[in-house]
Amino acid sequence: MSEMMKIPYFDKTTNADFGSIRLMGIDEYHNEIYVLGKKNLGKRYGNILMGIAEILGVKEELLTVDCMSRVNWSMKIGGFTSRRMGWVSLGRPVLGKGTEAAFLDLVNLVEITRMKVMKKVQVR
Amino acid sequence: MKIVFLGTTGVQHSLIAAHIYLGQLGSEDFRSLEYFCDLSKESSGFPIFIGDDARGNQVYSLGVGKDLQMGQKTIENLLTILGFSSQDLMLRPVSIKAERLLACLGKIPRYLGGTKINLFFSIIILRQELAAIKENVEQFCN
Numbered sequence: 622m623s624e625m626m627k628i629p630y631f632d633k634t635t636n637a638d639f640g641s642i643r644l645m646g647i648d649e650y651h652n653e654i655y656v657l658g659k660k661n662l663g664k665r666y667g668n669i670l671m672g673i674a675e676i677l678g679v680k681e682e683l684l685t686v687d688c689m690s691r692v693n694w695s696m697k698i699g700g701f702t703s704r705r706m707g708w709v710s711l712g713r714p715v716l717g718k719g720t721e722a723a724f725l726d727l728v729n730l731v732e733i734t735r736m737k738v739m740k741k742v743q744v745r
Numbered sequence: 746m747k748i749v750f751l752g753t754t755g756v757q758h759s760l761i762a763a764h765i766y767l768g769q770l771g772s773e774d775f776r777s778l779e780y781f782c783d784l785s786k787e788s789s790g791f792p793i794f795i796g797d798d799a800r801g802n803q804v805y806s807l808g809v810g811k812d813l814q815m816g817q818k819t820i821e822n823l824l825t826i827l828g829f830s831s832q833d834l835m836l837r838p839v840s841i842k843a844e845r846l847l848a849c850l851g852k853i854p855r856y857l858g859g860t861k862i863n864l865f866f867s868i869i870i871l872r873q874e875l876a877a878i879k880e881n882v883e884q885f886c887n
Contacts, residue, residue, distance in 0.1 A: 640815035642822040655826065657819065662810045666819075668790030669809060673820055676747055676792055676805065677834060679827055 622717040632703055632713055634658055650738060663689075686734050691726040695719025746802045747834040749792055751817055753844040754851060755808030756780050756787045757867055758878055762839040763795040763806045765882045773872050780806075782864045784851055811848050813838055839881045841874045 625631050630643065639658045646654050659666040667685035674683040699716025703709045750766070752759030764770040764778055771777075780786045780793055792805040809816025817838055824834055850866055853859030871878070 640812070640818040640822075642819060642826060653826070659819070660812060660815070662812070665788065665790035665810070669792075669807065669816070670819070670823055672791035672807070673749075673823055673834070674827065676794075676803070677824075677827065677829055682827060683823075 622714070625717060625720060630656065632700070632709075632716055634704060636705075648738070652738065684734070684738060686730065686737075688727070688730065691723055691730050693719050693723050696723060746800075746832065747805060748798070748802050749805045749807050749820075749834060749836050751807055751809055751813060751820075751836055751838045752840075753808060753811055753813055753848045754787055755793050755806045756783050757847050758841050758844065758871060758874065759808065759839045760793065760795070760806040761871060761875070762837070762878050762882050763804050765879055766885070767796050767798055767804055769796065773875065775868055775871060776864070782851075782860075782867050784860065784863070787851060811845060813840060813844070837881075837885045839878060841877045841881075843870045843874055846870065 629645065630638075639660050642655045642657045644653060645656050648654055657666075664687050667687050670685050671680060671683060674680045695715050696719035699712045699714070699719050701712070703712030703716055706712070748766070750759040750763045752762070760778060760781060761770065761775060775781050786793060787808055790808075792807040795804045795806055798804055809820075817836055820834075820836060824830065847867060847870060850863040851859075853862050
């Protein structure tokens with residue numbers, strides 16, 4: 622858990638952070654990697670971003686990845702309890718367990734995304 | 746420049762606002778507006794092109810879900826990241842009292858008659874809110 626807590630923003634966001642696109646780093650292909658909390662607005666939110674990029678003529682410069690398909694119930698409940706309700710000591714361990722359980726699924730999503738980056742196709 | 750009218754949905758009040766802005770709203774029969782209460786269009790999440798204004802700007806309508814402020818913030822962040830500014834794409838949020846109710850109407854399943862219920866009540870609500878929508882557009886024009 623202490624290792625997870627070293628990740629920037631991990632279980633540290635506030636309500637005001639939702640909707641903010643935050644830089645996480647730069648990958649080996651020199652792409653900028655960002656994270657975005659979108660509450661429970663679903664896959665549609667990715668399409669909104671792609672749509673904006675499309676009308677600006679820069680669709681190829683953006684790739685959205687919906688991580689919610691890899692988030693399990695423990696992560697949802699733990700995250701909600703810690704962040705929304707403010708019960709950190711109760712929610713964080715549940716979130717930690719859930720994240721451990723989902724880790725390989727998240728790694729799989731990252732690997733798929735790496736391949737998609739090469740093809741520059743939106744992950745759905 | 747692109748002008749995007751933002752609402753909780755893109756096929757109701759923001760769509761009407763875009764048509765008012767373009768001077769295309771002839772009557773209160775909103776059913777004649779293309780994509781009005783079109784839930785499949787709404788669920789796609791993509792901006793809906795409405796038309797070009799007198800200055801050659803492209804006008805769109807877009808629904809960003811129940812948290813309008815969050816949607817606006819995200820798009821503004823995205824513009825900055827992609828190297829654009831409000832000179833390239835201008836966001837105009839259209840907020841009315843019944844916006845959450847309108848969003849809820851769109852959630853009624855089709856097998857329960859959701860499409861007809863949504864259309865029927867949306868027209869009633871939006872006729873009552875038309876003055877507020879016009880006010881939103883006038884503020885933008887001034």
